Amino acid sequence: MxxxxxxxxxxxxxxxxxxxxxxxxxxxxxxxxxxxxxxxxxxxxxxxxxxxxxxxxxxxxxxxxxxxxxxxxxxxxxxxxxxxxxxxxxxxxxxxxxxxxxxxxxxxxxxxxxxxxxxxxxxxxxxxxxxxxxxxxxxxxxxxxxxxxxxxxxxxxxxxxxxxxxxxxxxxxxxxxxxxxxxxxxxxxxxxxxxxxxxxxxxxxxxxxxxxxxxAASLPVAAKAKECVNQAYEMTLAEGVRFEKREFWSCFALADQKEGMAAFIEKRTPVFGDS
CATH class of the missing domain: 3.90.226.10 (2-enoyl-CoA Hydratase; Chain A, domain 1)
Structure with a gap:
């Protein structure tokens, strides 16, 4: 940042x-x-x-x-x-x-x-x-x-x-x-x-x-998390869980997921690039 x-x-x-x-x-x-x-x-x-x-x-x-x-x-x-x-x-x-x-x-x-x-x-x-x-x-x-x-x-x-x-x-x-x-x-x-x-x-x-x-969080992940929480007001539980699961899986296409997990393993603060 x-x-x-x-x-x-x-x-x-x-x-x-x-x-x-x-x-x-x-x-x-x-x-x-x-x-x-x-x-x-x-x-x-x-x-x-x-x-x-x-x-x-x-x-x-x-x-x-x-x-x-x-x-x-x-x-x-x-x-x-x-x-x-x-x-x-x-x-x-x-x-x-x-x-x-x-x-x-x-x-x-x-x-x-x-x-x-x-x-x-x-x-x-x-x-x-x-x-x-x-x-x-x-x-x-x-x-x-x-x-x-x-x-x-x-x-x-x-x-x-x-x-x-x-x-x-x-x-x-x-x-x-x-x-x-x-x-x-x-x-x-x-x-x-x-x-x-x-x-x-x-x-x-x-x-x-x-x-x-x-x-300090990854912008795309924060946006995804916000959308998932808001969907709880719009969907049934089963629909909401399916929506969350798809958004969770999609995080693994992000460089920020690789950075966040690497930082956790290496015991350091992650540096997210919002991608």
Whole structure:
């Protein structure tokens, strides 16, 4: 891996075109994307959606050194307090249907590199759904999660009814969706929604440390492992095991498999070439 961040004029130009998103890539290949609408508690409007999706796609397919993506929110109050209600309030049914309101968020499911949500403060409505689109959630101890759309006369529209149910089970998800109640960070961890909760002051340090560990792995193998875990939500057990087995076998076509096993036998740290 490079000892300093790779210069990428395309990435710099893309960042310069954004109004609601900050981004950087460090020397370990850890990219940090920061939702930057602090006055609106990082509410997710269509412009921010487009910027975040474009940034993740670029980091996934084009950036020369990015290996892991962290998504977080600016300020200490909110990761993202939900969708931009002012933007959505006057939308008609025909407009929502014909324009595919909120459809763009599903593009994040196509990102092959691991995504970690560093959740600081509120992750409500679309903010909770965005966190659940990540592969791992690390929560500040001050974070809270919820789907309060019922109080606005709508229901979750970015996958909340589906991903929350898979994360915490039907009964708890039903209660949260029908009441709009919130989960604390500790509750989110105990229910399996978040991986861990840490003191707010340590959130980014903890998340970056985890991201660097993941970034040290072989890129193609990490992508394969991510896909296999995600397939557990889409397939039966038998189908999933067959899928995993094929991906496992395919690793033996990689030079990284030879390097990883040789390094283990020789008791040294592997140097992966991502091939």
């Amino acid at each position: 490079p000892s300093q961040p790779a210069v990428d004029e395309g990435w710099d130009a893309l960042l310069g075109s954004f109004s609601n998103l900050l981004g950087e890539v460090d020397e370990a290949g850890v990219a940090t994307l920061t939702l930057n609408r602090p006055k609106q508690l990082n509410a997710l409007n269509s412009e921010l959606m487009g910027e975040l999706v474009a940034a993740c796609q670029y980091l996934d397919r084009k950036h020369p050194s990015a290996r892991v993506i962290i998504v977080t929110g600016s300020g200490s109050k909110a990761f993202a307090a939900g969708a931009d209600i002012k933007e959505m309030s006057s939308v008609t049914y025909s407009e929502a249907y014909n324009k595919g309101l909120l459809d763009g968020w599903e593009t994040l499911r196509t990102i092959r590199k691991p995504i970690i949500a560093a959740v600081n403060g509120f992750a409500l409505g679309g903010g909770c759904e965005l966190a659940m689109l990540a592969d791992i959630i690390i929560a500040a101890d001050s974070a809270s999660f919820g789907q309060p759309e019922i109080n606005l006369g709508v229901l979750p529209g970015m996958g909340g009814t589906q991903r929350l149910t898979r994360a915490v089970g039907k009964s708890r998800a039903m209660e949260l969706v029908l009441t709009g109640d919130r989960l604390s960070a500790a509750e989110a961890v105990s229910l399996g929604l978040a991986s861990r909760a840490v003191p707010a002051a340590e959130l980014m340090e903890t998340t970056q440390k985890l991201a660097r560990r993941i970034a």
